[in-house]
Amino acid sequence: xxxxxxxxxxxxxxxxxxxxxxxxxxxxxxxxxxxxxxxxxxxxxxxxxxxxxxxxxxxxxxxxxxxxxxxxxxxxxxxxxxxxxxxxxxxxxxxxxxxxxxxxxxxxxxxxxxxxxxxxxxxxxxxxxxxxxxxxxxxxxxxxxxxxxxxxxxxxxxxxxxxxxxxxxxxxxxxxxxxxxxxxxxxxxxxxxxxxxxxxxxxxxxxxxxxxxxxxxxxxxxxxxxxxxxxxxxxxxxxxxxxxxxxxxxxxxxxxxxxxxxxxxx
Amino acid sequence: xxxxxxxxxxxxxxxxxxxxxxxxxxxxxxxxxxxxxxxxxxxxxxxxxxxxxxxxxxxxxxxxxxxxxxxxxxxxxxxxxxxxxxxxxxxxxxxxxxxxxxxxxxxxxxxxxxxxxxxxxxxxxxxxxxxxxxxxxxxxxxxxxxxxxxxxxxxxxxxxxxxxxxxxxxxxxxxxxxxxxxxxxxxxxxxxxxxxxxxxxxxxxxxxxxxxxxxxxxxxxxxxxxxxxxxxxxxxxxxxxxxxxxxxxxxxxxxxxxxxxxxxxx
DNA sequence: CTCAATTTGTTCGTATGTATG
DNA sequence: ACATACATACGAACAAATTGA
Numbered sequence: 001x002x003x004x005x006x007x008x009x010x011x012x013x014x015x016x017x018x019x020x021x022x023x024x025x026x027x028x029x030x031x032x033x034x035x036x037x038x039x040x041x042x043x044x045x046x047x048x049x050x051x052x053x054x055x056x057x058x059x060x061x062x063x064x065x066x067x068x069x070x071x072x073x074x075x076x077x078x079x080x081x082x083x084x085x086x087x088x089x090x091x092x093x094x095x096x097x098x099x100x101x102x103x104x105x106x107x108x109x110x111x112x113x114x115x116x117x118x119x120x121x122x123x124x125x126x127x128x129x130x131x132x133x134x135x136x137x138x139x140x141x142x143x144x145x146x147x148x149x150x151x152x153x154x155x156x157x158x159x160x161x162x163x164x165x166x167x168x169x170x171x172x173x174x175x176x177x178x179x180x181x182x183x184x185x186x187x188x189x190x191x192x193x194x195x196x197x198x199x200x201x202x203x204x205x206x207x208x209x210x211x212x213x214x215x216x217x218x219x220x221x222x223x224x225x226x227x228x229x230x231x232x233x234x235x236x237x238x239x240x241x242x243x244x245x246x247x248x249x250x251x252x253x254x255x256x257x258x259x260x261x262x263x264x265x266x
Numbered sequence: 267x268x269x270x271x272x273x274x275x276x277x278x279x280x281x282x283x284x285x286x287x288x289x290x291x292x293x294x295x296x297x298x299x300x301x302x303x304x305x306x307x308x309x310x311x312x313x314x315x316x317x318x319x320x321x322x323x324x325x326x327x328x329x330x331x332x333x334x335x336x337x338x339x340x341x342x343x344x345x346x347x348x349x350x351x352x353x354x355x356x357x358x359x360x361x362x363x364x365x366x367x368x369x370x371x372x373x374x375x376x377x378x379x380x381x382x383x384x385x386x387x388x389x390x391x392x393x394x395x396x397x398x399x400x401x402x403x404x405x406x407x408x409x410x411x412x413x414x415x416x417x418x419x420x421x422x423x424x425x426x427x428x429x430x431x432x433x434x435x436x437x438x439x440x441x442x443x444x445x446x447x448x449x450x451x452x453x454x455x456x457x458x459x460x461x462x463x464x465x466x467x468x469x470x471x472x473x474x475x476x477x478x479x480x481x482x483x484x485x486x487x488x489x490x491x492x493x494x495x496x497x498x499x500x501x502x503x504x505x506x507x508x509x510x511x512x513x514x515x516x517x518x519x520x521x522x523x524x525x526x527x528x529x530x531x532x
Numbered sequence: 533c534t535c536a537a538t539t540t541g542t543t544c545g546t547a548t549g550t551a552t553g
Numbered sequence: 554a555c556a557t558a559c560a561t562a563c564g565a566a567c568a569a570a571t572t573g574a
Contacts, residue, residue, distance in 0.1 A: 010538060023553070026487065027488030027491070028299055028343075029295050029296070029488070030296070030560090031296065031550075031551070032550075033294055034489045037489075037490045038478055038479060040489065041475075041476065066552090067552050067553070068551085068553095070551060077294075106525045107528060108374065108526070110527050111525040171385075199527070201525070201526050201527060203523065203524060203525045203527075204523075204524045205523050206521070206522035206524065207369070207520070207521050207522070208474055208517035208518070208520060209491065210307070212304050212308075213304055213330075222293030222295075223293050223298075223300045223303075223304070224295065224303050224304075225293070225516065226291065226474050226492040231537080232526075245539080251474040251492065254473065255471060255472070255473050256472035256473070257469065257471050258472065259467070260374070260376040260379060260468040260469055260470055260498075261465075261467060262375060276573085296549095296560085297562070298561075298562080322539060324539080333562065333563045334540095334563095335562075336561085336562060336563075338540080338542095339536075339561085339562090352539095352540065352541085353574075354569060354570045355540065355541095355569070356538095356539070356540080356569080356570075356571055356573095357539065357540075358540080358552060374554035407536085470540095
């Protein structure tokens with residue numbers, strides 16, 4: 001049975017469809033936020049330099065095919081975020097305070113990676129208490145599971161700013177060889193210090209994701225903010241995955257540098 | 267002087283501040299969308315297996331500290347996206363159809379990269395017409411600018427689905443050595459075919475960004491959807507940047523595979 | 533078969549947010 | 554600044570399907 005009246009009430013589409021409106025409709029995020037974040041990109045990307053006057057509300061409205069009031073609303077968001085300053089009768093200007101985006105360089109080679117994270121001090125999070133840790137997630141070709149794992153959950157910070165949360169599984173027989181070291185610093189940096197431990201392979205996959213509730217809270221970012229999710233697995237000479245780390249980085253601070261010709265990174 | 271009555275009327279905002287509400291307020295995205303994407307992550311991350319019944323609306327409402335109607339609204343989004351199926355009186359279940367995410371593997375080594383993109387057929391976009399192309403963006407240590415560049419703008423597709431837009435600058439003296447080839451396929455794959463062209467370095471930096479208006483339109487994604495932005499520079503033996511490519515990938519399909527041991531000593 | 537418990541589906545009223553002209 | 558229309562979010566109440574006692 002159909003209820004045309006009801007459907008009509010719910011699906012009465014806008015007759016006036018701007019250029020952007022089609023693109024906009026692909027997302028359910030409010031229009032003024034989409035405009036705001038586009039403008040923010042222009043500023044952070046250097047397209048609009050600090051001190052410079054940006055386009056007028058009129059021009060921006062025409063460009064994005066939205067009402068002037070909507071642009072105004074977007075600009076208000078930027079002003080609250082300290083990106084621009086509006087001057088009645090003069091225009092809107094990019095704030096001088098040059099926000100230097102501090103990139104966090106993700107190393108793609110073992111020794112460089114160890115070096116950069118060596119003196120990181122993670123803040124460990126108490127999990128659900130002791131007990132048998134659940135097995136880590138392993139994809140095909142990432143080695144066999146060890147008998148038992150120790151699970152370490154931590155937040156990585158730099159300049160007092162959290163930039164990543166790490167969920168690390170360490171094979172128990174490895175963990176127990178250096179309890180204090182593993183509890184003091186980055187597990188990955190400890191591994192090479194262990195005598196007689198042969199590392200057969202160490203690889204990492206990286207995908208783009210978004211912050212869930214817990215991650216957002218720990219990283220102090222918005223829910224669903226873009227993230228880089230690294231899945232790192234170290235396998236010993238017997239084919240056992242002794243280290244499995246799932247590390248979620250803030251998306252706005254990771255930078256990967258890849259030398260396509262091999263050899264060392266610049 | 268205080269006017270408790272008035273203040274009360276205006277400020278009787280949410281006395282009940284849920285766990286999520288604080289995190290939620292960091293983002294201005296509608297609450298039900300934030301809940302939806304958190305739930306989607308649980309499903310895609312395997313936390314809720316296909317066929318399994320997920321928590322009840324009541325439970326989810328309690329967990330996220332939102333109204334049951336709001337959870338309902340979030341679930342509705344997932345149902346429309348084909349992730350779950352709701353059954354009155356029974357519960358909500360994860361759809362069986364295992365939607366295998368087709369990852370686009372971004373190669374991190376020259377020969378593998380060339381191989382994978384070799385038979386890509388880009389769709390070129392007519393730019394602002396011929397004329398002196400603006401110089402490409404070059405960071406420190408990325409070589410010196412050539413005298414003149416040819417600018418190629420293209421969309422990369424796979425299975426008729428666009429996955430990247432590429433903005434490529436080719437030094438004119440290189441471009442003119444193989445016009446047809448450069449116009450037919452991927453510029454990067456053509457370079458090794460040119461005799462007497464010595465490639466001194468080829469490297470790539472990768473950051474996470476979000477789609478601007480044009481990119482969103484070309485990739486058929488939402489405005490501000492997460493992207494992977496690759497900046498690739500090839501320098502010849504005279505220190506001239508002969509190829510500068512800025513490639514924006516859809517964030518939901520790129521996957522990086524990095525061998526940390528890469529043939530070096532640990 | 534009836535009854536109660538559980539769970540999703542729907543509607544209402546209210547308040548606030550979003551977008552337009 | 555205002556009027557209008559629609560979207561978002563809440564609590565509450567009730568309807569409908571499923572299950573097991």
